[in-house]
Amino acid sequence: MSDISTIGEFGLIKRLTSDMKLKNTSTRLGVGDDAAVLAFGGKQTLVTTDMLLEGIHFNLEYVPLKHLGYKAAVVNISDICAMNATPTQMLVSLGISKRFSVENIEELYSGIRLACEHYGVDIVGGDTCSSLTGLTISITCLGEAKDSDIVYRNGAKENDLICVTGNLGSAYLGLQLLEREREVLRANPEGTPEFEGKEYLLQRQLKPEARLDIIEQLKKAGIRPTAMMDISDGLSSELMHICKNSGVGCAIYEDKIPIDYQAAVLAEEMNLNIVTCALNGGEDYELLFTCSLSDYEKLIPIEDVYLIGHITKPELGMNLIGRNGEQIGLKAQGWQAFE
Amino acid sequence: MSDISTIGEFGLIKRLTSDMKLKNTSTRLGVGDDAAVLAFGGKQTLVTTDMLLEGIHFNLEYVPLKHLGYKAAVVNISDICAMNATPTQMLVSLGISKRFSVENIEELYSGIRLACEHYGVDIVGGDTCSSLTGLTISITCLGEAKDSDIVYRNGAKENDLICVTGNLGSAYLGLQLLEREREVLRANPEGTPEFEGKEYLLQRQLKPEARLDIIEQLKKAGIRPTAMMDISDGLSSELMHICKNSGVGCAIYEDKIPIDYQAAVLAEEMNLNIVTCALNGGEDYELLFTCSLSDYEKLIPIEDVYLIGHITKPELGMNLIGRNGEQIGLKAQGWQAFE
Numbered sequence: 001m002s003d004i005s006t007i008g009e010f011g012l013i014k015r016l017t018s019d020m021k022l023k024n025t026s027t028r029l030g031v032g033d034d035a036a037v038l039a040f041g042g043k044q045t046l047v048t049t050d051m052l053l054e055g056i057h058f059n060l061e062y063v064p065l066k067h068l069g070y071k072a073a074v075v076n077i078s079d080i081c082a083m084n085a086t087p088t089q090m091l092v093s094l095g096i097s098k099r100f101s102v103e104n105i106e107e108l109y110s111g112i113r114l115a116c117e118h119y120g121v122d123i124v125g126g127d128t129c130s131s132l133t134g135l136t137i138s139i140t141c142l143g144e145a146k147d148s149d150i151v152y153r154n155g156a157k158e159n160d161l162i163c164v165t166g167n168l169g170s171a172y173l174g175l176q177l178l179e180r181e182r183e184v185l186r187a188n189p190e191g192t193p194e195f196e197g198k199e200y201l202l203q204r205q206l207k208p209e210a211r212l213d214i215i216e217q218l219k220k221a222g223i224r225p226t227a228m229m230d231i232s233d234g235l236s237s238e239l240m241h242i243c244k245n246s247g248v249g250c251a252i253y254e255d256k257i258p259i260d261y262q263a264a265v266l267a268e269e270m271n272l273n274i275v276t277c278a279l280n281g282g283e284d285y286e287l288l289f290t291c292s293l294s295d296y297e298k299l300i301p302i303e304d305v306y307l308i309g310h311i312t313k314p315e316l317g318m319n320l321i322g323r324n325g326e327q328i329g330l331k332a333q334g335w336q337a338f339e
Numbered sequence: 340m341s342d343i344s345t346i347g348e349f350g351l352i353k354r355l356t357s358d359m360k361l362k363n364t365s366t367r368l369g370v371g372d373d374a375a376v377l378a379f380g381g382k383q384t385l386v387t388t389d390m391l392l393e394g395i396h397f398n399l400e401y402v403p404l405k406h407l408g409y410k411a412a413v414v415n416i417s418d419i420c421a422m423n424a425t426p427t428q429m430l431v432s433l434g435i436s437k438r439f440s441v442e443n444i445e446e447l448y449s450g451i452r453l454a455c456e457h458y459g460v461d462i463v464g465g466d467t468c469s470s471l472t473g474l475t476i477s478i479t480c481l482g483e484a485k486d487s488d489i490v491y492r493n494g495a496k497e498n499d500l501i502c503v504t505g506n507l508g509s510a511y512l513g514l515q516l517l518e519r520e521r522e523v524l525r526a527n528p529e530g531t532p533e534f535e536g537k538e539y540l541l542q543r544q545l546k547p548e549a550r551l552d553i554i555e556q557l558k559k560a561g562i563r564p565t566a567m568m569d570i571s572d573g574l575s576s577e578l579m580h581i582c583k584n585s586g587v588g589c590a591i592y593e594d595k596i597p598i599d600y601q602a603a604v605l606a607e608e609m610n611l612n613i614v615t616c617a618l619n620g621g622e623d624y625e626l627l628f629t630c631s632l633s634d635y636e637k638l639i640p641i642e643d644v645y646l647i648g649h650i651t652k653p654e655l656g657m658n659l660i661g662r663n664g665e666q667i668g669l670k671a672q673g674w675q676a677f678e
Contacts, residue, residue: 028383033492034421034568035387035482040379044367047386048374049464049479051432055471082373093390093477125388127477132394138432138466138477140388143374153372229373 001101004130012102012128016109020123024088026144027122036124038089038142044150046143048079054134062178065104067206069111072137075232077119078210078285080143082230084151084219087119087143087212092126095136112139119212149224151289156227156246160290160311165214165304167258168235169274172281173266174198174205180270200262208285214305215287221298225289234280236330238288239318246290249316252309252330255323279320279330340440343469351467354441355448359462363427365483366461375463377428377481383489385482387418393473401517404443406545407476408450414571415480416458417549417624421569422491423558424484426458426551431465434475451478458551488563490628495566495585499629499650504553504643506597507574508613511620512605513537513544519609539601547624553644554626560637564628573619575669577627578657585629588655591648591669594662618659618669 004012017031029037038045052058052072060068073090080087092112096105105128116123121141181193195202210230218225227246229238235257243250257278267274290311291299299305309321318330343351356370368376377384391397391411399407412429419426431451435444444467455462460480520532534541549569557564566585568577574596582589596617606613629650630638638644648660657669 029491034418035385035424035480037422037489038384038386039486040384042380045377045379045384045481046374047377047428047430047464047479047481049430049432049466049477051434051466051468051475051477053434053468053470053475056434056469079373083376085374089386091386091388091479093388095390095392095395095475125386127388127390129390129392130395131392133472136390136392136434136475136477138388138390138475140386140430140479141374142384142386147378150376152368 001103004096004100004102004105007102009128012105015102015106017123020113022122023120024122026088027124030122030124036089036091038124040144043144044147046080046083046085046145047140048076049138049140050075050079052137054136062182063206065107066111069108070115070207072139073112073115074208074210074285076139076141077115077121077212078230078232080141081210081212081215082228082287083143083145084149084215084225084228085143085145087121087141089122089124089142090116091140092123093138094126094128095131096128097131097134100135119210151225151228153227153229153242154245156242156248156290156311158248158311158313159293160226161293161296161299161307162250162252162290162309162311163299163305163307164231164235164258164286164288165211165306166284166286167260167263168231168284168286169267169277169281170201170204170260170263171208171283172277173263174201175283176270176272177201177266178205198262198266200260201266205283208283210285211287214302217302221302223291223295223298225291228287228289231284231286231288232282234282235288236279239330242288242290243318247314249312249314249318250309251312251316251319251321253321256306256308258306340442343435343439343441343444346441348467351441351444354445356462359452361461362459363461365427366463369461369463375428375430377463379483382483383486385419385422385424385484386479387415388477388479389414389418391476393475399474401521402545404446405450408447409454409546411476411478412451412454413547413549413624415478416454416460416551417569417571419480419482420549420551420554421567421626422482422484423488423554423564423567424482426460426480426482428461428463428481429455430479431462432477433465433467434470435467436470436473439474458549490564490567492566492568492581493584495581495587495629495650497587497650497652498632499565500632500635500638500646501589501591501627501629501648501650502638502644502646503570503574503597503625503627504550504645505623505625506599506602507570507623507625508606508616508620509540509543509599509602510547510622511616512602513540513542514622515609515611516540516605517544537601537605539599540605544622547622549624550626553641556641560641562630562634562637564630567626567628570623570625570627571621573621574627575618578669581627581629582657586653588651588653588657589648590651590655590658590660592660595645595647597645
């Protein structure tokens with residue numbers, strides 16, 4: 001394993017970014033000058049950023065570096081998708097402690113590059129520096145969209161349909177599983193973690209995907225959502241953002257929230273309420289969106305989109321309708337950045 | 340002092356970003372959705388990012404938080420200027436340990452906002468999260484320019500003039516001064532640091548400025564540099580980048596390198612070679628640029644621009660011509676990110 005000081009910052013950047021092919025015509029200049037140069041023509045430019053810190057957002061005891069890189073990229077790509085836009089460019093900044101070798105950082109970066117390949121994103125810059133403690137990843141993602149295509153949080157209207165993609169709670173349960181097995185391994189280092197039949201949950205936690213596919217299908221079907229977010233902090237929390245920003249209320253149905261079979265089994269096993277996991281778990285990176293009732297027919301054929309409720313008058317508040325018709329006030333209890 | 344957990348992430352973001360007025364017509368949407376929306380019309384978009392880590396890039400023992408914020412913003416703004424572009428938008432991500440109160444972070448952010456005010460930059464997004472250890476600042480800055488105005492590192496031609504702005508080595512000497520006085524204070528906590536007559540050096544280290552003024556003056560004078568960088572790692576290092584990328588050599592004259600009087604005095608006092616400080620010190624954030632010999636007449640009236648040498652054939656290498664005409668090979672010994 002090579003010590004990073006042997007190749008220096010420029011050597012490291014060269015190793016990490018060599019052979020990168022630029023995929024977007026809007027990328028005029030990538031890595032290698034003071035700034036990247038982008039040409040978006042008549043389109044709008046979208047930009048988002050996310051920071052991941054070791055010990056806060058990830059634990060290298062059970063997250064492989066390549067997966068971590070993939071996820072760090074996807075989290076940002078997902079934010080661009082959530083604006084109904086196409087991700088195009090990325091800047092990657094890394095703060096690296098002495099614990100990490102050149103090969104470690106290459107592994108991390110290979111995950112970032114894999115995600116960028118998959119979603120057609122160009123890496124156009126960044127910063128690398130040493131850190132006293134742990135690994136810090138800060139990623140900025142740019143995207144493009146026609147002005148009229150961009151979807152904000154504030155456009156939900158009364159009677160709009162509320163939809164989510166995929167299923168919810170799986171990423172959270174994947175994390176619970178990883179933490180449980182880590183404890184088991186700590187108690188008995190000779191043991192083997194029990195992941196059989198639960199691989200999907202691990203995948204959802206370790207290698208989430210951004211729903212660019214849904215964005216493309218909605219466009220093809222001629223649907224422009226009225227409001228949209230990606231579900232990073234939990235369905236309740238994101239719904240609250242949309243309702244607050246749009247000045248509306250909502251009603252969602254407990255039995256309509258899509259839950260994966262493996263998630264339901266593990267929740268039962270761990271004595272967790274699966275609906276609570278789905279509402280507050282976070283990290284699923286699925287899309288939550290609202291659209292006009294008139295889009296209903298166009299919406300139905302789209303695979304992996306689930307109708308979970310509708311937008312109401314603001315004075316009705318945010319409600320979950322239980323399996324027996326009971327109405328429960330929704331609270332955002334999503335992931336807290338500061339505890 | 341308020342614990343950040345009492346107001347949470349959204350509360351903190353609200354406190355930090357309230358009352359921000361958007362200054363650029365290209366800023367369509369700032370903080371408050373998954374991504375910011377920018378409209379650059381026919382212009383090119385520039386984007387750069389920098390990460391600052393406590394204990395590596397700054398020491399809060401002698402750097403006030405407001406200055407740190409100002410500098411963190413300026414470092415990025417300077418990168419946009421170095422492309423001959425106008426800085427327009429910024430994203431600010433902060434990793435914050437429990438040691439910091441809401442008021443601390445507001446102070447840091449007030450410095451960032453002051454710099455953005457000063458340079459006409461809109462803060463359009465970011466991320467805040469808790470960190471296990473120390474403070475992490477990651478800033479991304481966007482800018483705009485006409486395609487034909489953008490200046491890269493690779494355009495220097497034989498016989499071009501080599502120019503720098505301001506003076507060099509002062510920021511490095513300001514750091515030496517701060518470190519010296521910290522040691523004195525540690526040995527004698529009753530003492531007072533001796534900064535009299537050296538205030539300018541402190542200012543250069545603690546509150547550097549980006550040379551947007553020079554960019555504007557060059558434009559007004561009708562000069563488009565052939566290559567340009569900002570001097571963050573030291574003149575030698577940046578010159579090496581320009582020569583390498585442009586496939587040329589250079590000759591600069593020791594007695595032409597602009598040095599501030601206070602810097603020269605302190606270097607003498609501390610037994611440091613002032614030319615070495617100027618060549619390798621870094622953090623001055625002045626501009627280094629090359630331009631055509633035919634721009635000479637237009638260049639002379641511009642204040643604070645100094646002609647220090649000229650571009651040569653590549654086979655002549657990079658040389659410093661000493662006061663007695665002796666020729667010394669230049670090496671890049673700038674700041675090392677990994678040691």
